[in-house]
Amino acid sequence: MSLAKGTVLLLLLAAISCDAAPAAEECAPVTQRLPTADLHQIFGHWVLVWSVSGRELGQALLGKLASSHVEFKLDNDNKTIDYIERNQFVEHGKHDSCTSYFIKMTMPSDDAEHHTIKCDSIQVEKDGAPVVYNDTGVVDFYKTCSDCLLMTYTTQTHKYLLFYKKEGSHPDVEQHKAHHDDHRKVAECLGFPHNQPFIYNGKADFCHKSSILISEECRPAVTPLSLADPSVIFGDWVLVWSVSDHDEGHDLLSKVSSSHVEFKGLPNDHAVQLTERNVYIGSLHSCTTYFVNMTKVSGDADQNTLRSVSIRVEKDGAPVVYNDTGVVDFYKTCSDCLLMTYKTQTHKYLLFYKKEGSHPDVEQHKTHHDDHKKVAECLGFPHNQPYIYNGKADFCHKKSAPATNPQQA
Incomplete structure (x- = not known):
């Protein structure tokens, strides 16, 4: 009986020692x-x-995060730090919203070894519209690798541990994985749980680009x-x-007669204002x-x-319920051409247009199809199922022939 009790005690001690916080000497370097x-x-x-939160509310928020892009820059007064954070959220597999934080902080005025930096002002926008925000925040920065940024962000209701990579090295997911044990070590040392981390997938777009x-070669x-x-x-x-x-986009394009x-x-x-009129095959x-x-x-x-502020849809003049959003990026092209990407949720x-x-x-x-395919490859699009206009299909509101363009009632 005493042997069994001793064994149980040893097992409990082992479990406790495994869950115990790392010793101070282990944490000091990281x-x-x-x-x-x-x-x-x-x-x-x-x-x-990679990021974790010390509170359930923060963990829930990280669970919906698709991407987070931040920019730090020093204003012309050499005192004010602009901290701009853009978070893209996903819910039920769809890009739900973009929330941007425009934060002003002040550079420390003395030469103390390090400082906790307070946010002087915070303005928030959701999908471009101002949002009332009454929280405050403080930031602590930590030493890390040369193309990395390590910080904690603490508000009245949340606390986050945040590991960033310099934009440009962010898509290398395999290289990021090699540092996950290091991230967990820092989390333990700073008192953060790390069982529900946000991990960037290397592909998710940002709010603004x-x-x-x-x-x-592609530039x-x-x-x-x-x-x-x-x-x-x-x-x-x-x-x-x-x-x-x-696939849903391929299917839709296969049905387009004219746009x-x-x-x-x-x-x-x-x-x-963008007005787009689409005629579909089988529904001329x-x-x-x-x-x-x-x-x-x-x-x-x-x-x-450009980001959509409002989208209204009509089918044959009758209103249609539409809850999607859109973001458009434009690229240089020939003088009578228009080149853009359109991103929905x-x-x-x-999309390549001609005047x-x-x-x-x-x-x-x-003669430009090879150029179009090159652009597609550069921007990460497959190009084996393109929509190609036949040069004849009429539009919703007018004939396609330039010589006869009477407006239809």
């Missing part, structure tokens, strides 16, 4: 605070690759088109070639029209992105 003199190392663009790295083919002057996209366009990254779009400005300098007398109000994305360095499209009037020249379009 929890060194970043000295104030080295705070310049935080500036730049970062992608969250694609996550795909553009190679030097000339996918140069962002600046919308500093949005009139560069205004006018009437006809879709001549398109692919999708999703006509119009971009025009709205009174708000940052707002653009049926027209689906999308009326989309879009706005520029704040903080978009390339200024080539579930899939993406790559209305030059759209019937099918033979001329064919």
Whole structure:
């Protein structure tokens, strides 16, 4: 009996020792605070690759996270730190929303070894619309690898441990996995549970731009088109070639007879209206029209992105319930062409348009098909099932022939 009790006691002690927090000497090397003199190392663009929270509310939030992109930069006054965080959330397999935090912090004014940095102000937007936010936050930075950022973020209700990689090295998931044991060690040392971590999949796009790295070979083919002057996209366009990254998108494109779009400005300098009219094969007398109000994305360095603010859909003039959202990225192309990607909650499209009037020249379009495929490859789209306009199919609201374009009632 005493032997059995002793065995049980030893097993309990072993279990306790396994769950015990690491000793101080084990933690000291991995929890060194970043000295104030080295705070310049935080500036730049970062992608969250691993994170845990110390509270259930935070764990639930991380469970819905698809991607998180942050930027730290120093204002011209050399005192204010801009901390911009953009979080893309997914629920039920769909991109549910984008929440952006615009935070002001102040650089420490003394040369103390390290500081906890307080957030002076926080403005929040959800899908571009302001959100009331009354929480506060503090940030502690820690030493880590040269292309990494390690920090804790603490609010009144949440506490997070966050490991970032420099934007550009973020897609290397296998390399990230090699550091997971190190992340768990830091979590244990700082008192965080690590059984429910957020782990970036290396592919999820960010709120304001694609996550795909553009190679030097691809860069000339996918140069962002600046919308500093949005009139560069205004006018009437006809879709001549398109692919999708999703089976549902392939299926939809296979049914398209014609797609006509119009971009025009709205009174708000940052707002653009997209009107898209699609005729589908087998429903040549049926027209689906999308009326989309879009706005520029704040903080978009390339200024080539528009995000939908509202989408209204009609089928044959009758309203249709529509709950999706959209983000458009524009790229440079030929003078009478329009090149863009359109991302919904579930899939993406790559779309090549010709200016209305030059759209019937099918033979001329064919000469650009190899270029279209190259762009598709560079942006991560398959191109084996493209939609190709036949040069003749009429549009919802008018004939396709340039010489006879009477408006239909």
